[in-house]
Amino acid sequence: MDKAAASAPGKVILFGEHFVVHGTPAIVSSIGLRAKVEASKISEEAVLLEGFGDENPAVIASKYILRKTGCRTGLSLRISSEIPQSVGLGSSAAVAVASAAAALMACSKALDSSLVLEAAHEGEKVVHYTPSGIDTSVATYGGAGVFSRDEGYTQVDFDLEYLLILNTGKLRRTGDLVRKVKEFADKNPNRFKEISEEASRIVQEALEALEKGDLPYLGKLMNRNQALLREIGVSSPELEDAISALLKAGAYGAKLTGAGGGGCAIAIADYASLDEIIHKLSVSGYSVIKARLVVEGVRAEPLSSPP
Ligand code: PMV
16 A cells, blocks of 8 residues: 555543553543544655654654564655644644554554554653653543553543533643653652542542533532642643633533643533533633544544545
């Protein structure tokens, strides 16, 4: 095959980001926004991605695939993505996963999810400092579930179809925030241990609430989780304003999602009031979307133009 295309979904972390880097579990779902990558074989022995250098997760993941499969070709990658970048929705992981899958299929190999995940994780190390692997796992396997560094990703019963995502538009780098939390943990080891234990309890309670579809209780747990994220220093004035606005507009609970420091806030609300909340917030100038949760992971896509 001279060309192949694949797509992978973005994600939201509902509970437990940052603490997951230090070993506690987190809850994550794929979302209905996807990144698509088309990989075309080229004669030059390089992986090219217009506008980006070699130190890019998509390029590194694709090179990993070429090396592992012994596929002697160069590739040109073309990305089209619905996932906003650098705001906590797993854009770089989705692109890395879709690139690895497209590279694999361009080399006429079947889509092997575990190899794709391995390749994308290598790519993510460049941008994420010490990635837990949560983003690449959910982009690969889709669905929703619990993730921990020790156990990896396990899909669970998940009775939550939609949530709200408010993009503050403030870009930030995951690695910087992960470093900030490490500094907090190094300076305050006892307090960090207590906070991590509370984060772990929230995750356990959330798993039960998700199984039952108890939206008001999930909202309360989000507020509790946000207080912990605030204490370890990863919230921001933009996020605090957004969260207050979401709660004021009628959400059951709200928190930052992903690395924080800007990026997106998420909120849980009664499904019947989602549109009304979006409307109220748009009047105040916020951009909010209703995101579908629990979608398909990496998959082959038709080529935009036939080979
Ligand atoms: O890159 P983001 O914003 O989607 O955040 C990833 C979640 C963290 O827990 C902050 C980092 C990680 O690797 O788990």
